[in-house]
Amino acid sequence: MDAAGPDRSESSRSQVRRSFRQRGPAAEQGGSPMKQRVNSPASPAGAELVPAGTPFDDLGVAVSCGEPLAHHTWLGTGGAAAYFCEPVDADALARIVGRCRERGIPLRVIGGGSNVLVPAAGFPGMVLRLSAPAFGAIEVQGNVVRAGAGAKLVHVVSAAVQAGLSGLETLVDVPGTVGGALVGNAGGHGGDIGERVRDVTVMVADGGTETRERGRLAFESRWSNLDDCIILGCRLELDQEDAGLLTKRMQKQWIVGRSQQPIGTRSVAMMFKDPLGTTAESLVVQSGARDLRCGEASVYAPHANYVVAGPRCTSDDVRGLVESVRTRVREKLGVELTPLIEVW
Numbered sequence: 001m002d003a004a005g006p007d008r009s010e011s012s013r014s015q016v017r018r019s020f021r022q023r024g025p026a027a028e029q030g031g032s033p034m035k036q037r038v039n040s041p042a043s044p045a046g047a048e049l050v051p052a053g054t055p056f057d058d059l060g061v062a063v064s065c066g067e068p069l070a071h072h073t074w075l076g077t078g079g080a081a082a083y084f085c086e087p088v089d090a091d092a093l094a095r096i097v098g099r100c101r102e103r104g105i106p107l108r109v110i111g112g113g114s115n116v117l118v119p120a121a122g123f124p125g126m127v128l129r130l131s132a133p134a135f136g137a138i139e140v141q142g143n144v145v146r147a148g149a150g151a152k153l154v155h156v157v158s159a160a161v162q163a164g165l166s167g168l169e170t171l172v173d174v175p176g177t178v179g180g181a182l183v184g185n186a187g188g189h190g191g192d193i194g195e196r197v198r199d200v201t202v203m204v205a206d207g208g209t210e211t212r213e214r215g216r217l218a219f220e221s222r223w224s225n226l227d228d229c230i231i232l233g234c235r236l237e238l239d240q241e242d243a244g245l246l247t248k249r250m251q252k253q254w255i256v257g258r259s260q261q262p263i264g265t266r267s268v269a270m271m272f273k274d275p276l277g278t279t280a281e282s283l284v285v286q287s288g289a290r291d292l293r294c295g296e297a298s299v300y301a302p303h304a305n306y307v308v309a310g311p312r313c314t315s316d317d318v319r320g321l322v323e324s325v326r327t328r329v330r331e332k333l334g335v336e337l338t339p340l341i342e343v344w
Contacts, residue, residue, distance in 0.1 A: 059095045059099060060092075061085060063084065064085070067080055067084030069084075069110070072113045073110070073118065074113055074116075074175075075268070076267050077118070077317075077318060078117065078120060078315045079120050080123075081125070082123065082124050082125055083105070085128055086131045087128065089134040090209065093128070093130075094203065094207035094209075095207070096128065097205070101207070106123070106125030107126045107127075107128065108127050108344065109127075109130065110127055110128070111149075111180030112152070112175050114180075114269065115269050115270065116344065117318055117343045119343070120316065130149050130177075131150055132150070135148045135149055135233070136148045138159045140165070143239065144235050145160050145235070145236045147178045147233060147234060148233045149233055150177055151178045153186070153193075157169060157171055157250065158172070161243060161246045161250050165240065165241070165246075166238060166240075166246055167195075167237075167239055168236065169253060170190025170253050171187065171188075171190070172257070173254055174186045178231075178233070182197070183231065184222050185220065185222055190253070194224060197234055198213075198235040199214060199217075199234065200233070200234045201234065202226070203230040204228075212226075262303065267308060267313070268307065268308050269341050270341075271305055271322050271339060272326070273337070273339075275337070280337055283333055284325055287331075290304045292321060294320035295321075296310030296314070296317050297320070297321040307321055307341075318341070326339065
């Protein structure tokens with residue numbers, strides 16, 4: 001996540017509005033309605049279902065109302081989701097997706113939440129999180145790694161390195177999940193994850209699944225054409241290499257990456273994509289924007305491409321700071337920075 005080097009965000013900002021979008025590790029704390037949950041004989045023991053009378057009460061799937069999304073993002077700001085679900089498997093996911101399509105309910109997927117900003121009003125639809133074991137499996141088959149969308153990217157990197165497979169080790173310091181990494185084509189100087197993708201299995205708007213082969217996929221810097229679906233998993237094609245050498249390379253990247261990131265807090269997010277031939281951090285410093293503040297949001301002085309959210313920070317504070325920094329760079333240097341924070 002080095003603005004002095006690679007741009008390593010979990011997912012890119014997209015202007016395309018779809019029926020649902022997968023996003024990566026944002027609801028004004030204290031302002032969210034209380035969660036309303038009830039158990040049902042149709043669900044496993046202890047499962048919590050949305051109260052009768054809502055669009056999901058007959059599906060036998062655990063759904064909550066008023067889930068504070070601040071709990072699921074790094075910045076820790078913003079409002080609640082009208083509905084929130086962590087489906088246990090693809091069948092439960094398909095039921096939720098199908099119902100949302102039938103009723104016209106907006107749908108989003110959140111991954112690690114490292115670059116998501118939710119407004120104070122929250123999200124007026126269904127937010128899905130693929131945290132169940134069914135979505136987090138990692139399997140090595142020869143020189144191919146199969147990974148679920150909910151698997152943490154760092155765990156996939158570690159599994160590949162242990163198996164003596166190269167191509168992912170420079171992504172070890174990238175936060176978030178495989179799904180978010182694919183949507184935003186996470187990467188840096190060592191390459192992007194999209195370069196290694198053989199195919200991606202997705203769920204489409206009607207709840208059906210399909211596998212998209214390499215020829216149907218498009219990856220660019222911090223962007224892919226996978227924001228019109230829900231990613232379920234992928235296969236990554238890697239190269240054979242000595243596991244010992246790979247481990248050393250991975251450890252070096254981890255140390256370097258951690259030294260260039262804010263330490264001791266999750267209340268941070270990288271602000272901008274690096275322009276061609278330079279870095280966003282250097283432009284922020286050159287423009288004099290490093291000292292800007294907006295409410296409880298400030299620029300992280302040691303690494304000026306990060307925004308830090310203070311204890312009472314709001315989503316408006318973060319958004320205001322990012323726009324102020326962007327404006328300063330444009331006015332002083334004539335460069336238009338592209339935000340990496342995904343505003344819901």
